[in-house]
Amino acid sequence: MFGEFELIERFLKPAPAALDRGVALGGGDDAALLVPQAGFELTVSVDTSNADVHFPSEAPARAIGHRALAVALSDLAAMGARSRWCLMALTHPSDAFEDEAAAARWFEDFGGGFHALCERHQTALAGGDVTRGPLGISVTVMGEVPKGQALTRAGARPGDLIAVTGALGGGAGGLTLWQRGERDLAHPLLTRYLLPEPRLEAGVALRGIASAALDISDGLLADLGHLRQASNVGAELDIGALPAAQGLIEALGEYDAQAAMLGGGDDYELLVTLAPGELEKARQALVELGIALTVIGRCCQAPGVHGVPAEAAQGWQHFHRGQS
Amino acid sequence: MFGEFELIERFLKPAPAALDRGVALGGGDDAALLVPQAGFELTVSVDTSNADVHFPSEAPARAIGHRALAVALSDLAAMGARSRWCLMALTHPSDAFEDEAAAARWFEDFGGGFHALCERHQTALAGGDVTRGPLGISVTVMGEVPKGQALTRAGARPGDLIAVTGALGGGAGGLTLWQRGERDLAHPLLTRYLLPEPRLEAGVALRGIASAALDISDGLLADLGHLRQASNVGAELDIGALPAAQGLIEALGEYDAQAAMLGGGDDYELLVTLAPGELEKARQALVELGIALTVIGRCCQAPGVHGVPAEAAQGWQHFHRGQS
DSSP states (O other), rough: OOHHHHHIIIIOOOOOOGGTTTTOBBBTTEEEOOOOOTTTTEEEEEEEEBBEEEEOTSSSHHHHHHHHHHHHHHHHHHHHHEEEEEEEEEEEEETOSSSSSHHHHHHHHHHHHHHHHHHHHTTTEEEEEEEEESSSHHHHHHHHEEEEEEOSSOOOTTTOOOOOOOOHHHHHHHHHHHHOOOOTTTTTEEEEEEEEOOHHHHHHHHHTSSSSSEESSSOHHHHHHHHHHTTTTTEOOGGOOOBBBBHHHHHHHHHHHHHHHHHHOOOEEEEEEEGGHHHHHHHHHHTTTTTTTTEEEEEEESSSSSSSOHHHHHGGGGGOOOOO | OOOOHIIIIIIOOOGGGGGGGGEETTTTTTSSSOOOOOEEEEEEHHHHEEEEETBBBTHHHHHHHHHHHHHHHHHHHHHHHHHEEEEEEEEEEEEEEHHHHHHHHHHHHHHHHHHHHHHHHHHHEEEEEEEEESEEEEEEEEEEEEEEOOOOOSOOOOOEEEEEEEEBHHHHHHHHHHHOOOOOOOOOHHHHHOOOOHHHHHHHHTTTTSSEEOEEEEOHHHHHHHHHHHOOOOEEOOGGGGBBOOOOOHHHHHHHHHHHHHOOOOOOEEEEEEOOGHHHHHHHHHHHOOOEEEEEEEEEEESEEEEEOOHHHHHHHHTTOOOO
């Protein structure tokens, strides 16, 4: 079908505009040359999305391209970094398509979804690798944050509020709908599951305001656990305050909706802590971006999570896919 | 078996010494924070190694870990960059091992091979991702090169000499031996195939001397093609001058040895061009590193490759694995 070089040339080449963005030398040589800004720390992360582990292989190619980048960018968002560059390592089966036209359509859509999200976040695709094998995409993202200003998981203090951007449960809710056969990407839950929007602007806006941050990829309770451990605090949750993704309760019912919000992964919202006196400032900053910030609890000294009924703590495991 | 967090904690954590190396914040947060040097360009590349496409899945785990990093570092070598940081995206099957002890041995060896090469090149493992799926490793490498001093593929001029570091054909020769059942990694060809040494010091030493450079991963003729295209030159090869890897001719015979040198991939030597007046300086610089530099031809204006018998040009395809 397509060789590595043809694929890259036709579908995965950076848009010309990207070449202005701190890229001294782009694809086509052994490595790319990038120009970091003085006074910033380079913020780097890699995320792999494998077919039928992290996304359905039958998902539209545009969504697969978008999502593979989105989940990686979400990690930069959680650090308060601006995204600058990315690398795409694409593994795909050589025999997956009926003919060359079908392959061209798939790669065009896949590249289109990836590039559109790059554009939206001023991120230059600086290089990559295309190999044969089962469908999977590893995306390396590189961003920048002013020295010493990164948001980490370690800064929460007892008394800090716990808040989330946007809404919860959309990832797990969308997966459930997909498994039931829903295929309309315009359904709000499917949009949340297959076309998540990394909260990069929110992360930047919360620099200097939030005391700790991470993104919700493993599920609220699991990710809150990472934050509690890094910050050495406990948490009192008000589960009645959890903001449900649009359409979640209708689709799953109250009980499963709560489980999806507490335990479902793939929401890619930011989970942050902040001193109570910073709340209005934070809300104001996010209102300007059209993003809600909902207080869902408070950090405390007593270790562990409080306020979650044992029933809910068990129920969420239903949604936890045990990805490793 | 092992969960993601346990795997990372036990086998894939950076060595403590690595934390001094320009890593402001290492693994365990959403992203790593790195501190680039002023006046340098960031040199980045990603390479994916998939089981039974790029390496035999039955290869020793230590070699798999070493090799996945080595092939990525080779791209930094080809740019004349020093390596500083890397990210590892490891996909592995959850059911590949008989029991937890067997899994622990594999991951310990794999991590050991990877970490040892990191140490040898002062490269800090700054983060990664571990996912379920068929065995594959995507390694992102990040290095630095003084601004404007990177070696590219585009600087060769007619009249420049064409030279290679080390010896050729070891990658293809080693693969052939492996397929014949040889399993002794101390065999020089198997060493070349499964434990290649990226030529990072040579790349740095050739800065300001070589007019163009790339690494030989696709095979000499294919990679020379990339250089010719980027530099817009032709090439006259002296195939009698090609330096054969140790043991190659004994193992494969004259004819196949020549094919392996011309067309076999996975040698990870540097292919460079340089003005004739720079040859002694280049040789002297590499002698100090214990690396030979052999002149194998000369750039010319006439497009194409000259001096390669059609027979040889066809024979090499036997060794070309058509990886994409």
